[in-house]
Amino acid sequence: MKQLLVAVFLLAGTMCFAQSPVEFNTVKHNFGKIKKGVPATYVFHFKNIGNKPVVIEVATAECGCTTPEYPKSPIGKSKSGEI
Numbered sequence: 250m251k252q253l254l255v256a257v258f259l260l261a262g263t264m265c266f267a268q269s270p271v272e273f274n275t276v277k278h279n280f281g282k283i284k285k286g287v288p289a290t291y292v293f294h295f296k297n298i299g300n301k302p303v304v305i306e307v308a309t310a311e312c313g314c315t316t317p318e319y320p321k322s323p324i325g326k327s328k329s330g331e332i
Contacts, residue, residue, distance in 0.1 A: 270297055270301070271295050271296070271298070271324075272298045273294070273295045274293070274295070276293070278293070292331045292332070293331060295331070297325065302323035302326065305319050305321075305324070317332050319331075
């Protein structure tokens with residue numbers, strides 16, 4: 250029974266991620282060496298390719314040394330945004 254429940258949860262999680270209605274132009278960026286005291290920024294552009302508005306609930310940086318800025322309001326069908 251435990252194996253069946255685990256399989257159902259894994260399948261449900263996979264289905265949620267497989268149907269992502271957001272398409273990013275780029276999903277990674279390496280700043281390389283950054284000079285001390287010089288701000289470094291990069292913008293990730295995305296488009297809602299789904300049929301419903303999308304809400305970005307959270308955006309985090311892998312290093313934890315910065316806080317990404319992202320739209321707090323829904324992104325409408327066929328609309329674009331940036332993080």
